Amino acid sequence: MGTARARGRALNADDAALEDTGLDVLRLGRRFAEGEEAALGEAYERWSALVHTLALRSLGSRADAEDVTQQVFVAAWRGRHRYDPDRARLPAWLVGITRHTIADAHEARSRVRRSEEAVTRQVEASPPSGTDDEPVAERVADRIVIEDELLRITDPARTILRLAFYEELSHTQIADRLDLPLGTVKSHIRRSLTRLRDRLEVDDVAHR
Secondary structure, eight states: OHHHHHHHHHGGGGGGGGOOOSSOHHHHHHHHHTTOHHHHHHHHHHHHHHHHHHHHHHHOOHHHHHHHHHHHHHHHHHTGGGOOTTTSOHHHHHHHHHHHHHHHHHHHHHHHHHHHHHHHHHHHHSOOTTSOHHHHHHHHHHHOOHHHHHHHSOTTHHHHHHHHHTSOOOHHHHHHHHTOOHHHHHHHHHHHHHHHHHHHHHHHHHTO
16 A cells, blocks of 8 residues: 555646646536536546546556546546535546545555465465366466455355455454354365366366
């Protein structure tokens, strides 16, 4: 999260881009705060390029920058009741939301990396009998999107895996947290990893 904040602070150099010599920004901000849909469209037309540029510069991905741009304007519109046009110019307020959204995107990337690493460690720690676990571990590291796997399973397995991958708790800590027998926790993790390996192996064969 510290890296994401540092990236956000690096955007300060772009504050000069907020200078606007066009229509009355204060009046547009008031229309936006009052919920006028035309004001939302005008704000998007005037400042979506700025938001996209900041996101692209920080994230390095056009797809992610497009997602951030959409999220920023959705969040701004939903939170317009919190916006005071007499205290902040609308483009400055939008850039503030942009910085938070970019930080969230970096944090999401970090969670996925931690999830990939956790799955890889689990696979390497308990390889299937009679098989070579290294190729499977490499495929997991390269291709797993842990959120997709979590959507495929139900509780308590889903909660157990979230605690293992996101909070990096040990089997014993998970058992204590959920008040479950240690053997139950181990069984859920082992079955989930087995299903994951099987699915990845099927995908690998299908794409050869």
